[in-house]
Amino acid sequence: MRHPVIVNADDLGLSREINEGIFAGLAQGVISDVSVLIDAPYALDAAERLRDTGFLCVGLHILLDGYLGWSSPGRERFSRVELMDFLQDPAFLARCRGEARRQIEKFLAQGLTISHIDTHHHVHGFYPIFSELMALVKEYRIPAVRYSRTGYTLTTREPIPFDPSLYKRMEERLEGEGVFFCRTMVEGAGRIGEITMFPAELVVHPARGGDPWREHEMQTLFSDEFASTIQRCNIGLVSFQDLVDTDQAPGSGPS
Numbered sequence: 001m002r003h004p005v006i007v008n009a010d011d012l013g014l015s016r017e018i019n020e021g022i023f024a025g026l027a028q029g030v031i032s033d034v035s036v037l038i039d040a041p042y043a044l045d046a047a048e049r050l051r052d053t054g055f056l057c058v059g060l061h062i063l064l065d066g067y068l069g070w071s072s073p074g075r076e077r078f079s080r081v082e083l084m085d086f087l088q089d090p091a092f093l094a095r096c097r098g099e100a101r102r103q104i105e106k107f108l109a110q111g112l113t114i115s116h117i118d119t120h121h122h123v124h125g126f127y128p129i130f131s132e133l134m135a136l137v138k139e140y141r142i143p144a145v146r147y148s149r150t151g152y153t154l155t156t157r158e159p160i161p162f163d164p165s166l167y168k169r170m171e172e173r174l175e176g177e178g179v180f181f182c183r184t185m186v187e188g189a190g191r192i193g194e195i196t197m198f199p200a201e202l203v204v205h206p207a208r209g210g211d212p213w214r215e216h217e218m219q220t221l222f223s224d225e226f227a228s229t230i231q232r233c234n235i236g237l238v239s240f241q242d243l244v245d246t247d248q249a250p251g252s253g254p255s
Helices: 016-028 043-053 080-086 090-108 120-125 127-140 164-176 189-194 212-221 224-232 240-245
Strands: 003-012 033-036 057-062 113-119 184-187 200-204 235-237
Touching: 003 016, 003 057, 003 189, 003 240, 016 043, 016 212, 033 043, 033 113, 057 090, 057 120, 090 113, 090 127, 113 120, 113 127, 113 240, 120 127, 127 164, 184 189, 189 200, 189 212, 189 224, 212 224, 224 235
Parallel strands: 003 033, 003 200, 003 235, 033 057, 057 113, 184 200
Antiparallel strands: none
C-alpha cells in the first residue's frame, strides 16, 4: 500500500496566475487537493472551473488577516502583545467567528462542499481562533482540519507561538470531536522527501507566472525529481475527501 500524501494547493482564487498553476497541477496529477480563498479576486472563476471539472469537494482557506491587523508584505499593525490581548476578548473572537461563518456560507453558495478547513497564514495556530473555528466545524459538519503538531512558521512575519501543551489540547479536541487531521504537515513542494509519517499534508503555493517563488513551486511540482521522489518513497497522492471516505480514525493511517 502506498503512503498517503495530500498535495494541497493554497490560495486558489487569489490571481489568474495562481488559478492557472493550480488547475494545471490538478490536470497533471501532481496536486491532489486545493484550498479556496473565497473572497479573493478570482475565486468565482476558480469555483466555476471546479464545478466544470467535477471537483466539488475541496477546502476552504479562511482569511482573517484583516482582523489581526496583518497585511502584505508581512506588515503587522499590532504588536504580538496587543494581538494576544485581542485574542482574549470575547467580542473580538465573536467577530472572527462571524467573518469565518460568512466565508463558509459564501463558499457553499458556489455549489461546493467543504472537505477541510484551513486558514491563510495558519492563524488557527492561535488557540482562541482554533477554538472558534472548531465550533463552526462542528456546526457545519466539516470533516477535516489542517493541523501541525509542531506549530506553524511564517516566512514574512513572526512565527505563531508554539506551546506543546496547548497544541496537545488542539489534537485532543480534534480527536474527541471526530475531526480528521493528518499526522504530518509540511510546507513547500521541495520538502516532499522529508515526510516520514503518514497520512501527510504537503502544502504548496504554485502559480504560472506572477511571484517568482510561486512559479518555482510549480516548477518543482512538475519536475522529474518530484515525480521520482513520489515513486522512491512509495507515496500515493490523495485528497482530504479520499482519506475521510476511507473512515480512517482522526490523525491515523498507514505509517
